[in-house]
Amino acid sequence: MSSLAGKVDKLFTTIRANGREYTYEEVARGCSELSGGTFSKTYVWQLRTGQRTNPTKRHLEALAAFFRVPVAYFFDDDTADRVDSQLALASAMGNAEVRDIALRAMSMDDSGRKSLARIIREVSKMHATTAAARGRQPNEPVDSEE
Known part of the structure; x- marks a missing residue:
C-alpha cells in the first residue's frame, strides 16, 4: 500500500x-x-x-x-x-527505441510476435543474471564500458 x-x-x-x-x-x-x-x-x-x-x-x-x-x-x-x-x-x-520495437511487432503475424516475446524474455533473463552477478538491480543501467 x-x-x-x-x-x-x-x-x-x-x-x-x-x-x-x-x-x-x-x-x-x-x-x-x-x-x-x-x-x-x-x-x-x-x-x-x-x-x-x-x-x-x-x-x-x-x-x-x-x-x-x-x-x-x-x-x-x-x-x-x-x-x-x-x-x-x-x-x-515515449522511449523511441521501445516505440520502434512495438511498431515493428504490430506489423508481425502472431508467430512473429510470439518469437519476439520469447527473445525479449531471454534477453531480460540474461540481463538480470548479469546484473545480479555484478551486484546491481536488474533494471539498473549497465555502463557502456562493461
Whole structure:
C-alpha cells in the first residue's frame, strides 16, 4: 500500500510536461483552475513530501483531474496499481527505441510476435543474471564500458 506522498510523487515523475517534470507552480495553478479554489505550490510540495497527509476531497479531485487519473487512484490500491501500470507503459512508449520495437511487432503475424516475446524474455533473463552477478538491480543501467 503506497502512501499519499508516494502516489503524488509517482504522478510527478511519470506524467511529464514536454519531457520534463511539472513544477509545483504549474500543478498548483492547474489545480486552482480545475477546482475553482486556491491551491498553493507549497501545499503541492507538502503533499508530495508527506508533510501534509490529509488533503480535502476537493484537493484530491483537482490533483486527479490535473494529472488525468481517476480520483480513486489516491484511495484504492487496485486502481493505483492499474494506473501505475498504464503510466509505465505510456512512459515506455515515449522511449523511441521501445516505440520502434512495438511498431515493428504490430506489423508481425502472431508467430512473429510470439518469437519476439520469447527473445525479449531471454534477453531480460540474461540481463538480470548479469546484473545480479555484478551486484546491481536488474533494471539498473549497465555502463557502456562493461
